Amino acid sequence: MRNLALVMGSYHTGSCTPTITKMSMLSLIFLLVGVASGQLSSTFYETSCPNALSTIKSAVNSAVSKEARMGAFLLRIQFHDCFVNGCDASVLLDDTPNFTGEKTADPNAKSLRGFDVIDTIKSQLERICPKVVSCADIIAVAARDSIVALGGPAYKVPLGRRDSTTASLSAANSNIPAPTLNLTGLITAFSNKGFTAKDLVALSGSHTIGLARCTNFRARLYNETNINASFATSLKPSCPTSGGDNNLYPLDVTSPTTFNNAYFRNLVNQRGLLHSDQQLFSGGSTDAQVNAYVSNTAAFRADFANAMKKMGNLSPLTGTNGQIRTDCRKVN
Incomplete structure (x- = not known):
């Protein structure tokens, strides 16, 4: 909605009464359509957190240089997140006395690591852009950067996901393809x-x-x-x-x-x-x-x-759905 202010600020000079030009009105309509559709965009943080992508890349490169296997873990986190009710960072939520997450699901319990790297990235981003970058987007970008760090292809990551406030242990147990499948x-x-x-x-x-x-x-x-x-x-x-x-x-x-x-x-x-x-x-x-x-x-x-x-486009939460968690391990 930040761009909305720019559209609404299109005035004819020399007039005491602000008016919206036809082109401005069209721009406003297209903007509102875009907001309503909640589509992801690779430039989502260009204004709100311009150093987001470089911050994530630096942290991933550091982690992978210390342990090459970490690249596979960060990539695996995205698979195991998106295959369970969409790319919403539900896999990052810790269990609490009143909440059961997905980390203890059979496909996750002894195969997922790298949560500490996600935590580090989130902490860094909260310092420079508080409550802006979602954990779900961190997962998607970290996976891409891990692939690149190990010699894989670079690609633009559509951004703008939001974080879930729920998780599903049963879906994690049933939706992630097993190594025994034919x-x-x-x-x-x-x-x-x-x-x-x-x-x-x-x-x-x-x-x-x-x-x-x-x-x-x-x-x-x-x-x-x-x-x-x-x-x-x-x-x-x-x-x-x-x-x-x-x-x-x-x-x-x-x-x-x-x-x-x-x-x-x-x-x-x-x-x-x-x-x-x-x-x-x-x-x-x-x-x-x-x-x-x-x-x-x-x-x-x-x-x-x-x-x-x-x-990365599997059922993301966008717009006003979900939230931007300040700690990827728990809801706000």
Whole structure:
């Protein structure tokens, strides 16, 4: 509404009575339509907090330089936030005696980190622009900056999300795709959020970075046949048939801290770590897309960036909905 004052201040000079020109009236109408629609914009903080993006980028670069794995965590936070009732920062809310959040959901409890980085960013932004930048927008920008820090594609992040005052443990347990899903289940889970099979393959390419716990890939090692034998053998010492549940292994053994298309080459060579990974290249409808990304890195990067922007647009709170939390871990 700050621009509204500029429109209303369009006067004819030399007149004691302010009048609004036809062009000003049109501008006012377009402005009000834009406000009402609540659409996101990459320039949302250009006036209200011009240093917001540089502040987030600096904090992310610092965190990733100290621990490359942090990039995967910050990216994962956005996935796990947006897939549960939209991109509203609900995943950041801590439990209280009277409130149950999403952090203890099965997909989150032992796989999400990076909340302290979000806290640091929020504290810095509250000092320079109090009550302006939402936690939901911080998540989206931090994910993008993490990707770039590890060599991935840059893309503009639409901004203007607001933060939820609620969370859903049950939705977190049911909406986040499990590593045990087969191809049909994956396509359905992503389709339910408006994604195509192509989007599914592109977004799965995020597994070019990060690690997975033994408990999430043990069954694949010992029960599946579409796995490279030497690859499986190399994993078994760190992931025995019992014990070692929390032992970690790279999702992309080739280049675990670099964002590239090696993940897809691994799938073609039956070296996908998770069952859900290898399902993308297992004689099904997505094999051709995997092959396309193996041979064309630029296509993967472009499709991934577009799919990330699409994900960031999942049911955001805008306008007067939600709030701008001053502490990302609790409602105001």
